[in-house]
Amino acid sequence: xxxxxxxxxxxxxxxERIPTRxxxxxxxxxxxxxxxxxxxxxxxxxxxxxxxxxxxxFPKRFVQIGIAEQNLISVASGMAAMGKIPFTASYAMFSPxxxxxxxxxxxxxxxxxxxxxxxxxxxxxxxxxxxHQAIEDMAIMRVIPNMVxxxxxxxxxxxxxxxxxxxxxxxxxxxxxxSATPVVTTPESPFEIxxxxxxxxxxxxxxxxxxxxxxxxxxxxxxxAAEELQRQGIGASxxxxxxxKPLDTExxxxxxxxxxxxVTVEExxxxxxxxxxxxxxxxxxNPTRMVRVGVHDRFGESGEPDELISHFGMDTxxxxxxxxxxx
Amino acid sequence: MQYxxxxxxxxxxxxxxxIRQSIIEMLTEAGSGHTAGxxxxxxxxTMLYFGTMNHDPxxxxxxxxxxxxxxxxxxxxxxxxxxxHAGYFPVEELMTLRKLGSRLQGHPHRGTLPGIxxxxxxxxxxxxxxxxxxxxxxxxxxxxSKFFYCLTGDGELNExxxxxxxxxxxxxxxxxLILIVDRNGIQIDGYTKDVMPLExxxxxxxxxxxxxxxxxxxxLRSLNDAIGKxxxxxxxxxxxxxxxxxxxxxxxxxxxxxxxGNPPGKGPEDRVDKDEQSEVALRKxxxxxxxxxxxxxx
Numbered sequence: 001x002x003x004x005x006x007x008x009x010x011x012x013x014x015x016e017r018i019p020t021r022x023x024x025x026x027x028x029x030x031x032x033x034x035x036x037x038x039x040x041x042x043x044x045x046x047x048x049x050x051x052x053x054x055x056x057x058f059p060k061r062f063v064q065i066g067i068a069e070q071n072l073i074s075v076a077s078g079m080a081a082m083g084k085i086p087f088t089a090s091y092a093m094f095s096p097x098x099x100x101x102x103x104x105x106x107x108x109x110x111x112x113x114x115x116x117x118x119x120x121x122x123x124x125x126x127x128x129x130x131x132h133q134a135i136e137d138m139a140i141m142r143v144i145p146n147m148v149x150x151x152x153x154x155x156x157x158x159x160x161x162x163x164x165x166x167x168x169x170x171x172x173x174x175x176x177x178x179s180a181t182p183v184v185t186t187p188e189s190p191f192e193i194x195x196x197x198x199x200x201x202x203x204x205x206x207x208x209x210x211x212x213x214x215x216x217x218x219x220x221x222x223x224x225a226a227e228e229l230q231r232q233g234i235g236a237s238x239x240x241x242x243x244x245k246p247l248d249t250e251x252x253x254x255x256x257x258x259x260x261x262x263v264t265v266e267e268x269x270x271x272x273x274x275x276x277x278x279x280x281x282x283x284x285x286n287p288t289r290m291v292r293v294g295v296h297d298r299f300g301e302s303g304e305p306d307e308l309i310s311h312f313g314m315d316t317x318x319x320x321x322x323x324x325x326x327x
Numbered sequence: 328m329q330y331x332x333x334x335x336x337x338x339x340x341x342x343x344x345x346i347r348q349s350i351i352e353m354l355t356e357a358g359s360g361h362t363a364g365x366x367x368x369x370x371x372x373t374m375l376y377f378g379t380m381n382h383d384p385x386x387x388x389x390x391x392x393x394x395x396x397x398x399x400x401x402x403x404x405x406x407x408x409x410x411x412h413a414g415y416f417p418v419e420e421l422m423t424l425r426k427l428g429s430r431l432q433g434h435p436h437r438g439t440l441p442g443i444x445x446x447x448x449x450x451x452x453x454x455x456x457x458x459x460x461x462x463x464x465x466x467x468x469x470x471x472s473k474f475f476y477c478l479t480g481d482g483e484l485n486e487x488x489x490x491x492x493x494x495x496x497x498x499x500x501x502x503x504l505i506l507i508v509d510r511n512g513i514q515i516d517g518y519t520k521d522v523m524p525l526e527x528x529x530x531x532x533x534x535x536x537x538x539x540x541x542x543x544x545x546x547l548r549s550l551n552d553a554i555g556k557x558x559x560x561x562x563x564x565x566x567x568x569x570x571x572x573x574x575x576x577x578x579x580x581x582x583x584x585x586x587x588g589n590p591p592g593k594g595p596e597d598r599v600d601k602d603e604q605s606e607v608a609l610r611k612x613x614x615x616x617x618x619x620x621x622x623x624x625x
Contacts, residue, residue: 039466063462066498071491074452078396078459081445082467086459102452102488110437110446 002223003199005189010182010223012316017180020217021119023155024176025050027162028087032058037085038166041065043072049089049119049176069095070102076114077106085113085166092118092134092175100140107171108146115165116141121151121175122217122267123295123312124305133300134175139272141173142245148193149245150174151216151266151274154183157242160191168193175216177267179305182220194243196251200226202235202259209235210323211259213252215244215274218265218293218314225319232320234327244274249281256282261289261326265319267309270294291322329555331378331548337619339547342412343373344616347576348609349408349421354590355605357425360433362594363573363586364480365405367511367544371569372409374550375476384414387441393473394444394460398453399480399509400434401588407431407440415442451486453477454506458492461501461564474558477506482514485523490535496564497536504564505557506537509544511573513584529568537566544569576615577608 002010009015032038032054039061042051046064055062063079065072069090076086088095096103096116107114121134141149150165151174152158158176165172172193190197200223202209210229214222222238229236239255241248256262262282264275275292282288295312309315331339350365376382380393397406404424411418416430423429430440434448447453457477464471483489496504508528516522525531532539538560542549550569557565573587574580585595591605599607 039463060466065495066491068488068491068495070452070488071455071458071495074455074488075459075462075492075495077445077452078456078461079463080459081456082460082463084463084466101449102455105446105449106452106456 001201001203003197005186006184006199007186010184010220012224015182015220017182018155019177019179020152020155020158020181021050021176021178023152023158024117024162025053027159029053029057031163031166032061035085035166037083039063039079039084039086041072041076041086041088043067043069043090043094045090045119049117051089069099073099073102073114073116074106077110077112080112080114087115087117089117089119091132092121092137093132096137096141096173097134104144108144111146112171113169114171116171116173117176118173119176120178122177123300123308124177124179124217124267126179126305126308127302129302130299135268135295135300136272137175138244138268138274139276142272142277146171147245148172148243150193150243152242153216153219153240154181154185156183156185156187156189157191161242164191164193177217181217184220184223191242194246194248196239196241196248198237199223199240200236200238202237203230204235206230206233206235208233208327209259210326211255211262212236212238212265212319212323213241213255213262213274213278214238214265215241216267218267221314221316221319222265224316225323228316228320229323234323236323241274244277247277247281252278252281253285256286256288263291263293263319263322263326265293265314267314268294270296289326291325293319293322331551336547337622339373339377340619341616342377343369344576344612344619346373346405346408346412348612349411349418350404351591351605351608351612353404353408353421353424355592356422358590358592359425360404360590361401361588362580362590363511363513363584364399364402364509366574366576366580367571368402368405368478368509369576370545370547371478371507371509371550372405374547374554376409376413378551379554380476384442387415391473394457394475396444396453396457396460396475396477397435397447398477399450399483400447402480403435406435410442416440450483451488454479454489454492457504458496458501461504462499464503465501471503473503475504477504479506479508481508481510481512481519481525482522484508484525493532493535493537500562501564502560502562505554506564506566508566508568509571510568511571513573513587515584515587517584532566536563538563539566539568541568541570544571545575577611579607579611
């Protein structure tokens with residue numbers, strides 16, 4: 001059954017859909033009102049990344065960098081050195097995609113209090129195609145020491161992540177999506193950096209069981225898959241890991257021990273992201289059978305968001321099929 | 328600092344000479360590192376830390392200090408030696424350069440050593456960081472008298488990110504930003520004119536809306552005057568193209584790009600044998616020190 005803090009009536013026909021980047025726009029404005037040290041920088045994508053809400057309210061605390069992502073990151077590092085809390089936004093493919101070394105040296109190694117916001121992550125960017133679909137961003141950020149990596153599930157969680165990022169001292173990355181994402185959580189749902197949340201609990205009458213570990217925008221598909229598995233007589237639970245670094249190892253180990261087999265779900269390459277993080281950890285402490293749902297070493301392509309999620313094997317039937325392999 | 332008196336010039340030259348000696352000693356002990364750039368920039372660093380900048384070695388995090396951002400991080404031996412001679416940490420610690428556990432990392436790391444404003448080494452990002460600092464300062468205090476001095480190498484100007492940063496500095500009219508280019512004409516693979524021609528360099532900076540000056544990077548009075556003028560530039564960022572001699576002070580190493588990335592003891596042998604390079608360099612510098620004492624500067 002669904003966790004009690006989630007939206008009512010979670011079905012494909014009734015769920016509301018809002019892009020996660022709107023949560024960033026609202027959260028950034030709110031963070032800016034709470035703390036005057038918060039500043040925003042953007043690379044000619046102000047409205048698309050929803051930075052414009054902040055920029056309109058606080059024009060003197062907004063820096064338009066132009067199309068220059070390497071400069072974006074290092075300028076932010078300089079501003080943080082003077083006591084600011086900079087939020088840098090571009091498309092994830094360009095920052096941290098193009099700005100990786102600047103993130104590593106001038107943010108992480110420098111321990112700069114800068115937030116990296118990668119919008120338009122995942123294949124659900126849609127018609128723009130592979131060049132604009134970042135499906136490697138979590139991998140390249142996760143490997144950097146002193147970095148936090150978060151993939152919020154929906155608009156409400158994206159807002160909470162933004163507010164938490166402003167309070168967190170140090171470099172932090174989170175990704176956002178372009179297309180309308182099912183709204184699963186509510187403004188009251190708990191969020192804490194580094195804490196996994198149980199979003200769906202299996203019916204204990206079923207002997208067969210499987211655990212689904214999701215991150216980011218595919219939480220809704222994971223929940224729908226859990227419902228379907230229950231209907232098939234398989235007890236399925238969903239653990240949402242918005243933060244993939246630092247990994248909530250305590251929750252993960254308990255979840256793995258409870259279910260004995262796991263499916264990981266992410267809109268990302270299956271290497272380097274959530275699936276890798278889970279496999280790496282569990283293989284050392286409690287080797288657990290797993291199937292990783294995500295993009296299998298391919299580039300994206302043009303299409304409608306939902307078509308692409310299905311095409312690349314990340315829709316509800318694909319998650320159900322992955323779980324069935326483990327039973 | 329206003330016009331430098333003869334005694335002030337002599338005192339600064341003395342400091343620069345000591346810093347050069349420390350550079351030779353620490354590089355020799357480390358057995359690796361860069362020689363040409365650090366020796367070439369000793370006068371610029373001396374001018375800034377012993378003449379120009381508002382700073383307090385006893386209180387390195389003093390909020391009101393001017394900032395020195397070293398973008399060409401590989402020349403850090405000159406920054407380390409200058410900081411030590413200015414009193415940020417003991418001069419003896421220079422001999423730990425590049426050793427395991429040392430605060431003097433092969434390229435600077437912010438947070439481990441007092442006085443280091445940023446980690447650098449990968450080229451091209453220091454100017455951006457200085458631009459970010461200058462923007463942040465102006466947000467808080469439009470009438471601030473703090474200056475942000477950013478040092479870059481000429482080879483470093485090959486990096487695209489430099490020009491991204493220059494565009495933004497020009498757009499934001501950052502009159503609190505003073506860039507100093509170490510124009511020594513060499514980089515690892517050879518002369519800058521062969522590897523990647525930069526000229527017309529002054530015109531490039533002008534086109535990016537910078538106030539441009541060109542000076543002899545070893546003439547302390549010229550440097551002092553240029554920095555003073557840069558400080559008074561209104562509504563524009565400044566650049567001082569400091570023409571320097573690679574490995575300045577050790578004539579048998581000078582102008583040779585092969586000294587870019589080698590320490591004494593591992594440099595080219597056609598003028599001095601490897602095992603004598605360190606000793607010869609120190610002897611040359613001590614002779615130079617005697618000349619400074621005997622000179623009549625007026």
